[in-house]
Amino acid sequence: MATLTVSRAPLSGFSFDNCKRNALLEGEANKVGSNLPAARKTGTTICGLVYKDGVILGADTRATEGMVVADKNCSKIHYISPNIYCCGAGTAADTEMTTQIISSNLELHSLSTGRLPRVATANRMLKQMLFRYQGYIGAALVLGGVDCNGPHLYSIYPHGSTDKLPYVTMGSGSLAAMAVFEDRYKPDMEEDEAKRMVRDAIAAGIFNDLGSGSNIDLCVITKGKVDYIRPHDEANQKGVRTGDYKYKRGTTSVLTKMVTPLSLEVVEESIQTMDTS
Amino acid sequence: IVPVAGLCPQGAYGVQDSLRGGFSSVKNELLPSHPLELSEKNFHLNQDKMNLSTLRNIQGLHAPLKLQMEYRAARQIQRLPFLQSSHLALDTLRGSDDVIGFEDILSDPAQSEMMGEPHLMVEYKLGLL
Numbered sequence: 554m555a556t557l558t559v560s561r562a563p564l565s566g567f568s569f570d571n572c573k574r575n576a577l578l579e580g581e582a583n584k585v586g587s588n589l590p591a592a593r594k595t596g597t598t599i600c601g602l603v604y605k606d607g608v609i610l611g612a613d614t615r616a617t618e619g620m621v622v623a624d625k626n627c628s629k630i631h632y633i634s635p636n637i638y639c640c641g642a643g644t645a646a647d648t649e650m651t652t653q654i655i656s657s658n659l660e661l662h663s664l665s666t667g668r669l670p671r672v673a674t675a676n677r678m679l680k681q682m683l684f685r686y687q688g689y690i691g692a693a694l695v696l697g698g699v700d701c702n703g704p705h706l707y708s709i710y711p712h713g714s715t716d717k718l719p720y721v722t723m724g725s726g727s728l729a730a731m732a733v734f735e736d737r738y739k740p741d742m743e744e745d746e747a748k749r750m751v752r753d754a755i756a757a758g759i760f761n762d763l764g765s766g767s768n769i770d771l772c773v774i775t776k777g778k779v780d781y782i783r784p785h786d787e788a789n790q791k792g793v794r795t796g797d798y799k800y801k802r803g804t805t806s807v808l809t810k811m812v813t814p815l816s817l818e819v820v821e822e823s824i825q826t827m828d829t830s
Numbered sequence: 831i832v833p834v835a836g837l838c839p840q841g842a843y844g845v846q847d848s849l850r851g852g853f854s855s856v857k858n859e860l861l862p863s864h865p866l867e868l869s870e871k872n873f874h875l876n877q878d879k880m881n882l883s884t885l886r887n888i889q890g891l892h893a894p895l896k897l898q899m900e901y902r903a904a905r906q907i908q909r910l911p912f913l914q915s916s917h918l919a920l921d922t923l924r925g926s927d928d929v930i931g932f933e934d935i936l937s938d939p940a941q942s943e944m945m946g947e948p949h950l951m952v953e954y955k956l957g958l959l
Contacts, residue, residue, distance in 0.1 A: 563942045566933035567870060572863035654930055661928040682931075685873070689866055 591619040596764020598726030599640035604747035607775035608697035611751035615766035637698030642724035644691040672705040684713030726758025726765040912946040
């Protein structure tokens with residue numbers, strides 16, 4: 554590539570070179586009256602619950618891009634470590650990258666300590682990273698897992714604050730899901746009852762919030778076992794066509810039929826090999 | 831939007847270097863293009879300052895002095911300025927050899943499409959510019 558007169562080495566990490574240009578472009582677009590394309594969000598319902606043996610995380614599966622559904626079946630429950638999973642709401646790329654970075658860091662950390670990672674470690678790493686970027690990384694997370702100290706559930710907001718609670722909901726459908734939890738939560742529930750409650754909470758979000766939809770994914774984490782049920786419940790199935798607009802042969806009667814054969818002769822035949830190296 | 835001092839022109843005597851840096855405007859120099867720009871530019875510096883001052887308060891002056899001497903020695907083990915150096919000694923001292931962050935994934939300088947001009951970069955490093 555062409556060399557530039559660069560006197561300093563390029564910096565790694567986030568580059569703010571295009572911010573001024575983007576602000577200018579947005580101003581120009583607004584003057585004309587159009588909008589720049591929106592980032593893909595997971596306007597979402599995610600929730601988590603601590604029950605007798607562990608933690609259950611639930612999420613819907615719709616990803617939106619403004620007012621359009623971008624992905625009808627995306628996976629919002631991300632892997633952090635064999636005993637810790639994290640649901641993500643907010644900007645899809647942010648949740649994806651953040652959880653992957655924290656997962657890598659936790660793996661390196663657990664290799665150097667030689668122990669199974671703890672949920673509090675993941676929580677601390679996430680909150681320190683999100684606070685560093687002052688909320689510009691739009692990732693609202695529900696982090697849950699079972700470690701040597703028992704089951705833990707945290708909710709992490711984009712600006713870096715965290716809450717450690719027995720049941721949490723996040724996302725645009727969080728109020729609908731929280732209503733279900735507040736009504737029916739009891740400490741130390743059985744697994745079936747807890748799964749039914751999480752399913753109902755996510756269903757409340759799916760049916761009452763425009764930003765959430767499609768199926769319900771569940772992740773049941775207990776000591777030594779993780780059950781990633783995807784999909785747990787296909788709450789919205791695509792409809793089946795009941796009628797057909799095709800007409801049967803013979804609906805219209807044929808009066809005359811005329812066949813004209815077009816004889817084409819081969820003039821030239823050549824082979825051009827593609828460079829598939 | 832508050833004007834900040836950290837984006838001063840980088841040339842000698844604080845005057846803009848039009849030959850090398852191109853034209854500049856007061857708006858570009860004084861106002862940050864993103865609220866995070868300054869805090870990210872100085873993030874490692876500030877973190878080191880905080881850690882070393884805590885260390886000084888706990889263990890006395892010699893501990894941070896010795897560490898900083900080691901950092902300086904490790905920072906000198908590098909290839910020529912326009913080539914990529916691995917910073918392995920520096921990373922091991924800092925403890926950042928088993929941590930992954932955005933600086934390892936986004937705009938990795940080893941994969942940048944533009945190369946620095948070798949003569950210019952060496953002159954800049956030696957202070958001959």
